Amino acid sequence: MMIDFLTYLITGTLVGLLYALIAMGFVVIYRASKVFNLAQGELVVFGGFIVWWMVVNTGLPLWIGIPLAFAAAAVFGFLIERIFFSKLVGESVFAMVMVTIGLLILLRGLILVLFGPQVRPFPIVFPLQPIFIGDILIPRALLYGGIITIVVGLALSYFFNRTRPGLRMTAVAEDHQVAVSLGISVKRSIAFAWVLGALLSTLGAIIYLSGKSLNFLASEIGMAALPVALLAGFESIGGVLLAGVIVGIIQGLVTAYVDPAVGAAFGTVVPFVIMLAILFIRPTGMFGWKTIERV
Amino acid sequence: MDPAGVFAVSFARDEALIRTRGQWIALALFILLLFLLPYLVGARVMAVANVMLITAVVVIGLQINTGYAGQINLGQAAFMGVGAYTTGILASKLGLPFWLTIPLGGAASALFGFIFGLSALRIKGFYLALTTIAAQSLFHFLVLNLPTSWVGGSNGISLEPAQLFGIVFDTDRSLYYLCLVVAIIMTYGAFGIVRGRHGRAFIAVRDDDVASGMMGINVVKTKAVAFLIGAFYAGVGGALWAYYVRFVAVDQFTLFHSIWFIAMIIVGGMGSIVGALVGVVIIKAAQETLVTLGPGLVQMFPALGGELVFATMNIFLGGVIAAFLIFEPRGLMHRWSIIKRSYRLWPFPY
Numbered sequence: 001m002m003i004d005f006l007t008y009l010i011t012g013t014l015v016g017l018l019y020a021l022i023a024m025g026f027v028v029i030y031r032a033s034k035v036f037n038l039a040q041g042e043l044v045v046f047g048g049f050i051v052w053w054m055v056v057n058t059g060l061p062l063w064i065g066i067p068l069a070f071a072a073a074a075v076f077g078f079l080i081e082r083i084f085f086s087k088l089v090g091e092s093v094f095a096m097v098m099v100t101i102g103l104l105i106l107l108r109g110l111i112l113v114l115f116g117p118q119v120r121p122f123p124i125v126f127p128l129q130p131i132f133i134g135d136i137l138i139p140r141a142l143l144y145g146g147i148i149t150i151v152v153g154l155a156l157s158y159f160f161n162r163t164r165p166g167l168r169m170t171a172v173a174e175d176h177q178v179a180v181s182l183g184i185s186v187k188r189s190i191a192f193a194w195v196l197g198a199l200l201s202t203l204g205a206i207i208y209l210s211g212k213s214l215n216f217l218a219s220e221i222g223m224a225a226l227p228v229a230l231l232a233g234f235e236s237i238g239g240v241l242l243a244g245v246i247v248g249i250i251q252g253l254v255t256a257y258v259d260p261a262v263g264a265a266f267g268t269v270v271p272f273v274i275m276l277a278i279l280f281i282r283p284t285g286m287f288g289w290k291t292i293e294r295v
Numbered sequence: 296m297d298p299a300g301v302f303a304v305s306f307a308r309d310e311a312l313i314r315t316r317g318q319w320i321a322l323a324l325f326i327l328l329l330f331l332l333p334y335l336v337g338a339r340v341m342a343v344a345n346v347m348l349i350t351a352v353v354v355i356g357l358q359i360n361t362g363y364a365g366q367i368n369l370g371q372a373a374f375m376g377v378g379a380y381t382t383g384i385l386a387s388k389l390g391l392p393f394w395l396t397i398p399l400g401g402a403a404s405a406l407f408g409f410i411f412g413l414s415a416l417r418i419k420g421f422y423l424a425l426t427t428i429a430a431q432s433l434f435h436f437l438v439l440n441l442p443t444s445w446v447g448g449s450n451g452i453s454l455e456p457a458q459l460f461g462i463v464f465d466t467d468r469s470l471y472y473l474c475l476v477v478a479i480i481m482t483y484g485a486f487g488i489v490r491g492r493h494g495r496a497f498i499a500v501r502d503d504d505v506a507s508g509m510m511g512i513n514v515v516k517t518k519a520v521a522f523l524i525g526a527f528y529a530g531v532g533g534a535l536w537a538y539y540v541r542f543v544a545v546d547q548f549t550l551f552h553s554i555w556f557i558a559m560i561i562v563g564g565m566g567s568i569v570g571a572l573v574g575v576v577i578i579k580a581a582q583e584t585l586v587t588l589g590p591g592l593v594q595m596f597p598a599l600g601g602e603l604v605f606a607t608m609n610i611f612l613g614g615v616i617a618a619f620l621i622f623e624p625r626g627l628m629h630r631w632s633i634i635k636r637s638y639r640l641w642p643f644p645y
Binding site: 036038084087088091093094095096097098099101102103104105106107108109110112113223226230266268269272273275276279280283 | 361365367369414417418420421422424425426428429432433436440551554557561603605606607608609610611612613614615616617620621624
């Protein structure tokens with residue numbers, strides 16, 4: 001009983017950290033460009049397919065294939081900025097949200113056309129056998145992923161809060177027009193955001209999919225990560241780690257204890273219920289900026 | 296702007312929608328054409344026309360909510376689903392006639408929309424989009440997990456055709472007239488709403504909710520009313536859909552459908568009822584063309600098989616949304632009014 005509970009707790013934490021890594025994609029793109037990227041899940045799947053293509057399809061070893069995949073993802077992120085977002089500087093929230101939705105659907109179609117609807121085997125990046133601490137079983141990919149997430153999270157948090165280029169991008173998230181008038185290149189900031197977002201998504205795909213199978217339905221993780229970004233407040237990278245752990249544990253425990261009791265897949269809507277609760281109680285999340293509105 | 300020589304001498308004239316005799320004649324001919332359509336076209340076009348009329352009702356509601364009041368709504372399909380399910384249950388379990396179930400479907404949907412609209416009193420923009428996405432997935436979860444005897448679960452609900460004075464609406468032609476009459480009433484109502492004080496409050500809140508609050512507009516109430524009206528239209532559309540397909544299932548109302556609805560108002564033009572209608576016709580026609588061309592495309596690219604139509608549909612939808620927002624953000628109605636203005640001013644361009 002106790003062992004089960006601890007297992008759920010630890011797995012929940014690690015899954016939550018995975019959500020946090022995906023949610024970091026949202027936050028990074030928001031922090032540097034003021035765009036809420038709803039296509040995050042599709043970016044993850046696209047990154048996954050690039051890795052699959054580099055490693056499985058062309059047969060390159062992991063240590064060459066994965067860096068190549070990251071390079072391809074960076075180029076892809078840059079292209080997205082060039083094609084879509086460099087023309088939308090200063091546009092309304094509606095336009096930004098809708099363009100990311102357009103991107104979401106477009107990517108889904110492109111993935112189908114480029115890679116086909118078949119389920120593909122994803123390369124085994126992390127060894128499959130789980131780690132045992134006493135009787136508690138921990139999936140190895142999630143554990144390593146969790147550690148990577150924490151390191152990446154702290155590094156990004158330092159970058160955006162303490163370094164000059166990072167703070168410059170933060171100004172872009174505050175207001176495009178003000179940033180431009182301060183002499184900050186909004187386009188460069190947005191380009192950097194998308195490159196970083198695509199890199200994080202590819203990293204997320206590797207941790208999420210290692211040793212599993214891949215098709216376009218894996219994009220659901222993007223929706224699961226939304227409440228994490230929301231709970232943290234869209235502006236906080238460090239907060240995402242904490243929010244991810246909270247959401248992961250709640251979802252893990254609900255799936256383990258509530259679902260068998262009510263006989264419904266309640267765990268699948270938990271992220272959305274959490275999201276609604278946050279929106280009703282505290283829309284800015286735990287660490288979000290509070291904006292003061294004037295006429 | 297009006298053609299030369301047309302000017303208003305009273306407030307009522309100034310506010311009139313139809314300003315010249317030419318416009319009266321054009322409208323009358325257009326409506327006559329709509330009523331004669333079943334005798335002019337084949338069965339396939341008839342079916343498409345029915346779906347267009349139903350979609351038009353839903354999208355006009357979305358236009359009022361999103362285009363006029365500025366409340367981003369990605370849950371319109373869920374609101375439509377609530378209307379369709381309510382109608383399905385009322386008609387199949389209680390045997391109510393359609394002229395009661397359609398308004399009741401609209402009312403149930405309005406209530407559902409109102410609850411989610413309440414969240415709009417604290418949040419706006421992107422956060423509101425998230426709430427409506429949550430509405431969408433909660434709708435799915437509820438329908439699939441409530442007891443099957445209530446809402447039919449994954450089996451859906453079947454219902455009898457609508458009847459009035461012995462006329463049974465079970466052919467495409469008779470349903471066309473039912474949908475057409477409802478669509479005309481709803482369109483007329485929409486023009487009334489957006490020109491009246493509610494409509495002007497919507498526009499004020501959309502343009503700047505802080506400023507409109509200071510001018511004495513009750514912002515919270517206005518936002519809630521916008522959701523109420525938008526969801527009511529969706530519910531009526533859903534009710535028509537239930538009678539048209541005579542089978543209600545949860546996968547007829549997905550997030551994907553909601554995004555199509557938004558795409559329609561983006562293409563037609565935000566903040567224009569006519570724009571909503573134009574968007575519906577253009578997008579639905581394009582969809583139909585893609586579906587018709589689908590089998591031919593599958594033969595050209597056999598590797599993709601049945602998924603190809605789905606994939607091209609995705610690329611088309613995503614491409615249209617992005618392209619319009621980047622290149623023609625105010626939609627086709629804006630382009631149309633530029634053209635109209637330029638020929639009325641001709642040869643004096645400015």
